[in-house]
Amino acid sequence: MKNDNTWFLAGAVLASTLVVAACAGVPSAQELDKIAAQTLGASFRDQGVAKVDRLVQDDANRECSAADIAGKPIDAQVGRRIEAASLKTVQMPPDGKFLGDWKLGEAIAQNGRGLTWTDPAGSVNGGNCYNCHQISKAEVSYGTIGPSLYNYGKLRGVSNPESGEAKAIVEYTWGKLWNARAYNACSGMPRFGHAQILGEKQLKDVMALLLDPASPVNQ
Ligand code: HEC
Incomplete structure (x- = not known):
């Protein structure tokens, strides 16, 4: 065919x-x-x-x-079972550092390439986040399948995520990116860590885009 x-x-x-x-x-x-x-x-x-x-x-x-x-x-019970099993798949960063470089994170969020038959084996995938989310104000082309992530850290009062001050939010965000089903059984968001779409360093860069106070997302 x-x-x-x-x-x-x-x-x-x-x-x-x-x-x-x-x-x-x-x-x-x-x-x-x-x-x-x-x-x-x-x-x-x-x-x-x-x-x-x-x-x-x-x-x-x-x-x-x-x-x-x-x-x-x-x-409800099946949903809770899926969430609990999904949460178990989440691998926290072994070095305990959750945030990378927001500029690299922005490029990953913009990049919709990867995993198609025209992509060479071993090529680096993008996160395609803008396809479903508003993130930084500078990008005017975005999808609305997911909620707006503009001011993600700011709205949650995250001012110094590296200090451990906002641990619960930082860990939730990492878990959401690793396996979105951990917090919403039938989530339509790709399971970036679980499905090995994004690697640990890429996830850290995307985390910085959402949570670093210096990121344009939080201005
Ligand atoms: C195919 C669409 C889709 C893509 C691509 C996608 N998401 Fe999502 N995302 C969703 C949907 C839908 C929700 C809300 C439902 C849920 O919680 O699963 C969501 C929820 C979230 C949340 C939780 C928001 C909150 O207030 O708790 C975060 C954080 C998030 N996405 C970040 C990202 C990032 C970063 C990327 C790119 C690496 C991304 N998403 C890619 C669809 C998507």
């Missing part, structure tokens, strides 16, 4: 499958989900760094998809 046409063809296959399914009776949401998964599985192949195993859902993905399909919020 040609790469450019994958989605179009997947759509066509899905549509024809649905017509057949509809003749045999209306498929349930679960059956439709199964058909969609099979169609996706048959329509993609490994290419470069983009591997088909990305279609495999982990437990949290599966539980959150099931809730979505049922049109309900995640069951």
Whole structure:
């Protein structure tokens, strides 16, 4: 199957499958989900760094998809279980330092490259944060899927994060970046540390963008 046409063809296959399914009776949401998964599985192949195993859902993905399909919020107990398990995956920086260079963090937040089949193996990923968040005022092009992070540290009264003064906020922010599900079971934010999208040094630089009082985010 040609790469450019994958989605179009997947759509066509899905549509024809649905017509057949509809003749045999209306498929349930679960059956439709199964058909969609099979169609996706048959329509993609490994290419470069983009591997088909990305279609495999982990437990949290599966539980959150099931809730979505049922049109309900995640069951509170299941949600708490996902959050607790996600929090356990968070690896704090071994040297106890959470903040790097906000200027490098800004470049990472701006950079949406990485993980596609055209990216050479071993290339450095971006964080793509502006795709979902307002961050610094200088950037006027941003998405609104996530909340604005402008004045992130300032609004939380963080004036000297290196002193340990704002430990709870600093650790929460690190955990959120490492694995967003630790604080919101069905978060739509990429799990930057957990999924090895960003490395420890990159995470520190992004932390500085959000929390360093000298960062334009907190002016
Ligand atoms: C695909 C969209 C998406 C991307 C990309 C994304 N985020 Fe988020 N982010 C969200 C959403 C949605 C929320 C709110 C829901 C939640 O808490 O998970 C959020 C929440 C947050 C929060 C918590 C805010 C608070 O007030 O507690 C922080 C901090 C954050 N994002 C930082 C970042 C940074 C830094 C990056 C880039 C490295 C980033 N996000 C990339 C969607 C995204």
